[in-house]
Amino acid sequence: MSFHSIETEQAQLGSILKEPDLIYESILSPEHFFDAAHELIYETMITMRESDQRIDPVSLVAKLGERVSDMGGVQYLIKLSDAVPSVQGFNRYERIIKDKYLLRTGAKSMKEIYGDIPDDPKELAAELMSLAENIGDQVHTGGGFNHIGDGLMQHFELLENKKYNGISAGVSTIGKALDKITGRWQKQTLNIIAARPSVGKTAFMLQNAVINGKDGMAVAIFSLEQPEMQLYDRIISAECSIDGELIRTGKLTDDDWTKYTMGMANLAELKIYIDDKPGQSVQEIRAAVRKLKKKHTDLIVFIDYLQLIQGGKRFGSRTEEVGYISNSLKQMARENDCPVIALAQLSRSVEQRQDKRPMMSDLRESGNIEQDADTITFLYRDDYYNQETEKKNIIECIVAKNRNGAVGTAEMVNMRNFGRFVELERVYA
The missing domain is CATH 3.40.50.300 (P-loop containing nucleotide triphosphate hydrolases)
Incomplete structure (x- = not known):
């Protein structure tokens, strides 16, 4: 099992360089990236987004300043933009990056738990279950927006039931x-x-x-x-x-x-x-x-x-x-x-x-x-x-x-x- 995917991180960053507006759809945080250079690039992109700056290789280099050498130089940014197979896979790239991050976090937490095992077996079991719940909550894919029309239809059915059947x-x-x-x-x-x-x-x-x-x-x-x-x-x-x-x-x-x-x-x-x-x-x-x-x-x-x-x-x-x-x-x-x-x-x-x-x-x-x-x-x-x-x-x-x-x-x-x-x-x- 792999705990990171450099190629997927490259594809996600390259997609934003090709279509800068994708940064507004991104659900990731800098810490989700495994590669330090990728974390730095994405963190800079977030900063530019917050100040309403358009994201492109030239602007990104200017924003990075001397730190550009830490992530491979200008050529690496151009490589990211050229290497992305398709921006259509942007959401999938982000899900993979997030899942890999959760795997790393889980593995780290397990190591911390076993490095300092509680004296009480119940406490150890509770720590493990709590960890599983936390990871489960983060990977939960339900929820999201529900159109008002769908919600009102459900409300109508409930109200109709109360009115005609006396069911509360x-x-x-x-x-x-x-x-x-x-x-x-x-x-x-x-x-x-x-x-x-x-x-x-x-x-x-x-x-x-x-x-x-x-x-x-x-x-x-x-x-x-x-x-x-x-x-x-x-x-x-x-x-x-x-x-x-x-x-x-x-x-x-x-x-x-x-x-x-x-x-x-x-x-x-x-x-x-x-x-x-x-x-x-x-x-x-x-x-x-x-x-x-x-x-x-x-x-x-x-x-x-x-x-x-x-x-x-x-x-x-x-x-x-x-x-x-x-x-x-x-x-x-x-x-x-x-x-x-x-x-x-x-x-x-x-x-x-x-x-x-x-x-x-x-x-x-x-x-x-x-x-x-x-x-x-x-x-x-x-x-x-x-x-x-x-x-x-x-x-x-x-x-x-x-x-x-x-x-x-x-x-x-x-x-x-x-x-x-x-x-x-x-x-x-």
């Missing part, structure tokens, strides 16, 4: 009232569900996962806090209406066993996948989601919970690491065209206020979560703090951020013995 774009949340506020979870979005411990984040996630599974979606659950069997306890309790304590102790009545077996049969048909490996890095999660996406077009991802994800490499601070993780989750949502729902713990600052309803500032110490998230929903139970409250067994779903919609609060009944939430038809703007 996006993925259902846990309740209709919350759907009304959020506009449902959209593809390519990062959605945060945040609360203090033991308020009901995991129950919220699991009930939503089953709802989405019943809608025919593939559901990926990354449980970094609880083992898989504990999640099954909670899913079965909520779905089969069996008291969670009876499932934990195994003291089921005959009626409970009937509900259990029927519920098991229904749940087993759903496309729900659970990964309960603790201490996963964000690179591992991205790799697993990418693999699952190849099998299932309609996918939704749940993560319990964000602050337990490892950044996979060294950072200056935990805040910086969590910021990197939240940004990576946002990119994962976009590259897999799916909603990502990440649970998050709130800071203890909530406990120090008289009104303990969460606010956006309670997330600020956690890196860029507030910035990266498309929606942020706080879960709040007044009876968690106040035993005398009139709102016993009521959970407030407070939508504090909604990039493309409204904010507000939806209330639901919290059936704690089943780990399930039930609609309460009250919505506050």
Whole structure:
């Protein structure tokens, strides 16, 4: 495998000398060139482009000055112009140069990694996956311009579906009232569900996962806090209406066993996948989601919970690491065209206020979560703090951020013995 192509670099530079306007189409940077003389020539061309100077051999020599001897003299520039086979291959020349540069960069990074191997094998694996992702992002050929006519046609189809079929774009949340506020979870979005411990984040996630599974979606659950069997306890309790304590102790009545077996049969048909490996890095999660996406077009991802994800490499601070993780989750949502729902713990600052309803500032110490998230929903139970409250067994779903919609609060009944939430038809703007 060759890590450079001198001939291709010559053809790219020669094409610009033949047709100077090609410099405005170029996507390369000087560092992409392997040959030092070619890097110097191209860097000078970029400088001339920025000052609106026309590029030709004579002007280029004048701009290079005494440095012209470093790249072979005037004759070498003439040779470049005469040797190019065809300017029609300009874009192909640039792709080859960029690919060769990425190969060199990858090889150099691998050498650096193996020259200083981390003590933890997980960290080494994370470095390798991170490197692969970075190179993959740079060679990605998708995207580019989309004509407004094509985009508007897609928009028309979506709007027509809503108008005549009553179908709202996006993925259902846990309740209709919350759907009304959020506009449902959209593809390519990062959605945060945040609360203090033991308020009901995991129950919220699991009930939503089953709802989405019943809608025919593939559901990926990354449980970094609880083992898989504990999640099954909670899913079965909520779905089969069996008291969670009876499932934990195994003291089921005959009626409970009937509900259990029927519920098991229904749940087993759903496309729900659970990964309960603790201490996963964000690179591992991205790799697993990418693999699952190849099998299932309609996918939704749940993560319990964000602050337990490892950044996979060294950072200056935990805040910086969590910021990197939240940004990576946002990119994962976009590259897999799916909603990502990440649970998050709130800071203890909530406990120090008289009104303990969460606010956006309670997330600020956690890196860029507030910035990266498309929606942020706080879960709040007044009876968690106040035993005398009139709102016993009521959970407030407070939508504090909604990039493309409204904010507000939806209330639901919290059936704690089943780990399930039930609609309460009250919505506050």
